[in-house]
Amino acid sequence: MTQLRLDPDTARHALSGLRPIEDDAAAVAAYAAGVWSCLVEPGDSAAGALVAQHGAAEALRIALAAAGSRDPDKALQRWAPRMVAADISAAFERAARQGVRLVTPRDPEWPGRLADLGDHAPLCLWVRSGAGETDPVPLGAAAPAVAVVGARAATGYGEAVATELSAALAGLGVTVVSGAAYGIDGAAHRAALLAGGSTTAVLAGGVERSYPAGHAAMLDRIAATGAVVSEVPCGSAPTKWRFLQRNRIIAAIADATVVVEAGWRSGSLNTASHAATLGRPLGVVPGPVTNAASAGCHRLLREGYARCVTSVDEVLELIGLHRESPGRGDDDAARPRTDDLTRVGDALSPRSWRTVDDIARRSGLAVADVEARLGVMLLGGSVDSDGRGWRLAPR
């Protein structure tokens, strides 16, 4: 078994085609970050802490030494079974062949929001975007991003809402993040693509394999103008564990998460849970209570984890962006109307002239109060007087 090596030549060779050539230290660090992604399962906080303390390269040297020396530290032992040079080379080579880039936390395009995951943050991202290293589409770390996720078993209602929200968000320059699954995820990505906007798919397995297979064409289109990303290297299968951990990246890479439809035990509740844990704004779209596909959304509302969102404006509010919202007007309807003007108005007719005494009796107000209110209404043009009586003015 070939020894895993960590020198500039090995690094430059492995990174060829994966990212621009750097100085020796940067190449070794980037290579080490990629190697780490081959050794750990997603969310490995022991690796995260070690890399945070020592940097990817030095941390990897420590792990390699420990594996060789039969160090009794269990946290260091767990990576030993995967320290197989040939497997790691194969992952890098497969990525290069598929036009996949390696992006590390030191790169300007790294999404800074991922730092909120702390030691659970991914150690690198494998990225399919644009035409690979030669014409990459940067991840766009600065642009606002909203995750739109939901049930695979979505209804027509849910897909329509996901489509409408995502198209509007994408049209406003907001990156739509999702997980490329059937149902809501697919509707969200497709709408963003159709709107000519930016969309990011986060996969649980390697980015070179389209999962689900039925979304291969869609993933190609996402890669062409947006990005398909994963923290696991090419050749990795999308296991249950990786799906659950993938969800933390969706939640962390976006400024807010919106769940459009989710059954009572939907995986998108896991994404919602990550968003809530990270303190990111979480919106859910309500739906018919007669529809099990919205039961998880209503549950999040009931339990107070999420805010009810029903329009793109309400989604924008989640991330602190505001658009002028036309039409909905003032808030009077929600408040009890307690003014005497209503009572005087009730006591008036549009046809008959009525005396102040009559209006006072009908409205249950004192004569002086009625006269005062009629004066206000006359100024506003809502009543007419013939000198002796009063009636409602024609509209």
Next chain:
Amino acid sequence: MTQLRLDPDTARHALSGLRPIEDDAAAVAAYAAGVWSCLVEPGDSAAGALVAQHGAAEALRIALAAAGSRDPDKALQRWAPRMVAADISAAFERAARQGVRLVTPRDPEWPGRLADLGDHAPLCLWVRSGAGETDPVPLGAAAPAVAVVGARAATGYGEAVATELSAALAGLGVTVVSGAAYGIDGAAHRAALLAGGSTTAVLAGGVERSYPAGHAAMLDRIAATGAVVSEVPCGSAPTKWRFLQRNRIIAAIADATVVVEAGWRSGSLNTASHAATLGRPLGVVPGPVTNAASAGCHRLLREGYARCVTSVDEVLELIGLHRESPGRGDDDAARPRTDDLTRVGDALSPRSWRTVDDIARRSGLAVADVEARLGVMLLGGSVDSDGRGWRLAPR
């Protein structure tokens, strides 16, 4: 103009057919309460405060004296225009002819919850129930009650949900309170009637006139087994003001209010506002965001005034009643799964036997950890071993 009199004979005469005969003081007090309802517009807190301080009879004597003496106190002047003995007699006589009862805050059947309205509480209720005074159906002050209200312009979805909730509540002995309007209100009353339960309609005008007219037969059925109530006397028109004030009674007479469908400016938001002001539990049923009939419900959710309710069990929770809820199971789906068992499970095949080393490499766990997890899984019956390798056990 006949002077308005307040003596035992007048009281007994006026109350004849409206309620059982009482001693002189009680008769005068009950009569005075009924007279007050003829003088004030609903929610008149000046009258409420005066009656709270002096009792209905003495308060009325004070108001009569002030009206006669040209007292400069405006609050006392406002009732003068309606102190017309003939009009008041006519209201009492009309009630007696129609089998309407007069219920006052001193009566055992008075809904004690109305006291939460303070000086805005109704001074009496005019009640159509059973066969009038001879065979009344008491208001049932002690039974739990839930208001089910919503849009007149309801959708099939909203009416279906109102029907389902109300039938279930009525079947469990909960009185369904509503406003007898078309749409949600009507669906709620009808479902309670069909379920053989108790239902109360609170009207904005006199209870002897069916409003809306198309609900005359339904109101007759409600009166036969439940109650049709109003704080305004017979002969009173349902004005806008009275509708808005009627809503405070619906909110106050029920232990909780549920809004099933409400447009952006629906009157049922006014009922919801009263419930919130009273500190009563307020539930709203979500609906499709594509449906304007749920916009008001979603607004209440967004603004944090209301709790999302999707089932009768969740409505029962609002009033502190709990039923065993079958089926929904535990809460695992909402939490990230972080245990190594998942990772070991992912690394196993149902077909191939795999070595511990292989499983360690696939799962990214140390060999010792894998062995420990496999031991647990073997005890649980989820894996098999042939002595050299491991695989997933058949289900």
